[in-house]
Amino acid sequence: MSWLNVVRIIQKLKQRDMKKSQFLPLTLALLILATASCKKTTPELKEVFKNDFLIGTAMNSYQVHGRDPLAKPFIIKNFNSITAENEMKWERIHPAPGVYSFAKADSIAEFAQKNNLVLIGHVLVWHSQTPDWVFRDSVGNTLSRDALLARMKDHIFTVVGHFKGKVKGWDVVNEAIDDNGAMRKSLWYQIIGEDYIQKAFEYAHEADPDAELYYNDYNNEQKVKRDGVIPIIKSLQQNGARIDAVGIQGHWHLDEPDLNELDESLSAYAALGVKIVITEMEVNVLPTPPEVYGADIQQQAKYLEELNPYKNGCPDSVQTQLANRYSDLFTIFMKHKKDITRVTFWGIHDGYSWKNGWPIVGRTNYPLLFDRNYQPKPAFWSVIKTAKGE
Numbered sequence: 001m002s003w004l005n006v007v008r009i010i011q012k013l014k015q016r017d018m019k020k021s022q023f024l025p026l027t028l029a030l031l032i033l034a035t036a037s038c039k040k041t042t043p044e045l046k047e048v049f050k051n052d053f054l055i056g057t058a059m060n061s062y063q064v065h066g067r068d069p070l071a072k073p074f075i076i077k078n079f080n081s082i083t084a085e086n087e088m089k090w091e092r093i094h095p096a097p098g099v100y101s102f103a104k105a106d107s108i109a110e111f112a113q114k115n116n117l118v119l120i121g122h123v124l125v126w127h128s129q130t131p132d133w134v135f136r137d138s139v140g141n142t143l144s145r146d147a148l149l150a151r152m153k154d155h156i157f158t159v160v161g162h163f164k165g166k167v168k169g170w171d172v173v174n175e176a177i178d179d180n181g182a183m184r185k186s187l188w189y190q191i192i193g194e195d196y197i198q199k200a201f202e203y204a205h206e207a208d209p210d211a212e213l214y215y216n217d218y219n220n221e222q223k224v225k226r227d228g229v230i231p232i233i234k235s236l237q238q239n240g241a242r243i244d245a246v247g248i249q250g251h252w253h254l255d256e257p258d259l260n261e262l263d264e265s266l267s268a269y270a271a272l273g274v275k276i277v278i279t280e281m282e283v284n285v286l287p288t289p290p291e292v293y294g295a296d297i298q299q300q301a302k303y304l305e306e307l308n309p310y311k312n313g314c315p316d317s318v319q320t321q322l323a324n325r326y327s328d329l330f331t332i333f334m335k336h337k338k339d340i341t342r343v344t345f346w347g348i349h350d351g352y353s354w355k356n357g358w359p360i361v362g363r364t365n366y367p368l369l370f371d372r373n374y375q376p377k378p379a380f381w382s383v384i385k386t387a388k389g390e
C-alpha cells in the first residue's frame with residue numbers, strides 16, 4: 001500500500017465524521033501497513049544493473065517444469081538472462097550416437113523466449129559430462145582425429161543449428177587449460193590436437209553466424225591460468241575465428257580469488273579486444289580441501305563433519321563475510337563494466353546451488369544472494385549498495 005493511498009483513505013475517514021475512538025486505531029493500522037510494505041520492496045537485480053551488464057542465472061528443468069512454483073516468477077523478476085545448468089550438455093542433449101534429446105532444453109528455450117530472457121548455450125566441447133562413446137567407434141576403439149572432428153562437427157551443427165536464433169551466445173569450449181596453465185590433456189586434445197579449439201569455434205560460427213562465441217574456464221582470473229588462456233584467444237583471433245568474449249566461471253571462495261589478480265586479469269582480457277562474461281558465479285563459504293579449489297567436476301573430496309560446519313544455519317559472522325566479499329567482487333565488476341557484458345549466478349538461491357553437493361556430497365552451503373526461502377541475504381543488499389556506489 002502506498003503512502004498516497006493511506007493519505008486518501010484517512011481523508012475519506014475524516015469526512016465521514018468518525019468517532020475518535022474508531023478513527024485513531026484505524027489510522028494507526030493503516031500507517032503500520034504502509035510502512036511495512038514500503039520496507040519490503042526489494043529491488044530487482046536486473047533493474048539495478050540495467051545500465052551495466054546483464055544479470056543471469058542458471059536454470060534447471062525442475063524449475064522450468066514448474067515443480068517449484070516460486071522459481072519462474074522469481075527468475076523473471078530478478079534476471080534478464082538464463083543458462084541451462086545441465087540440459088544442453090553433451091550427455092543430456094546427445095546421449096547416444098545419433099540420438100539427440102532436445103525436449104528439456106527446448107522447454108528452457110521456450111521459457112526464455114516467452115519472457116524476453118537472453119538465452120546462453122552451455123556448452124559444446126568439454127571434457128566433463130561428455131559420454132565416453134564420443135571418443136570411440138562402435139567396437140570401442142579410440143577414434144581417429146578425422147573421425148572425432150566429424151563427430152564434433154555433427155554435434156555442433158545439430159545443437160547450434162537447433163537453437164539458431166534462440167541462443168544469443170555459446171560457451172564453445174569449456175576448461176581447455178589445466179590449473180598449471182598448460183593445455184589440458186583431455187581426449188579432445190589427445191585425439192585431435194591443439195587445433196580442436198579452433199575447429200570448434202569455426203563449426204559453431206558456421207552453424208549460426210549470428211551467435212556470439214565464448215571461451216569459458218574456471219580459475220582463469222588467476223595469472224597462471226590466464227597465461228594459458230590468452231594465447232588461445234590470440235590464436236583464434238589470428239586465425240580468423242569469431243570469439244566475442246572470455247567466460248570466467250567465477251566459482252569463488254571467501255578468500256579466493258585475489259582481488260588484485262582479478263582486476264589485472266579483467267584488464268588483460270579486455271586488452272585483447274574481447275568482452276568478459278562472468279558465467280557461473282557463486283562464493284563458497286565452507287572449508288574446502290585445497291586440492292579442489294577449482295571447479296573441475298571430476299574431482300571429489302571425502303565428507304568430514306568438520307567440513308560441514310553450518311548444517312543448521314549460516315552464522316551472522318559468515319553472512320557478513322559473504323556480504324563483504326560480494327561487495328569487493330562487484331566493486332571490481334563495476335570498475336570494468338564497459339568490458340563486462342553479463343554476470344550470471346550459478347543458481348537462483350542457496351538451496352539450488354551445486355555447491356551443496358560438490359566437491360563433497362551432502363553439505364549445506366550458502367554461496368548465493370538469496371536464501372532457501374527466496375529471501376535476500378545481507379550479500380544481496382551489499383551488491384545493491386555497490387551498484388549504487390554507496
Ligand code: XIL
Nearest residue numbers: 085086174249280295296297346354
Ligand atoms: C555443474 C552443475 O551445476 C551440476 O548440476 C552438475 O552436476 C555438474 O556441473 N563448470 C561448469 C558447469 O562449466 O557446467 C558445472 O555445472 C560447474 C563447473
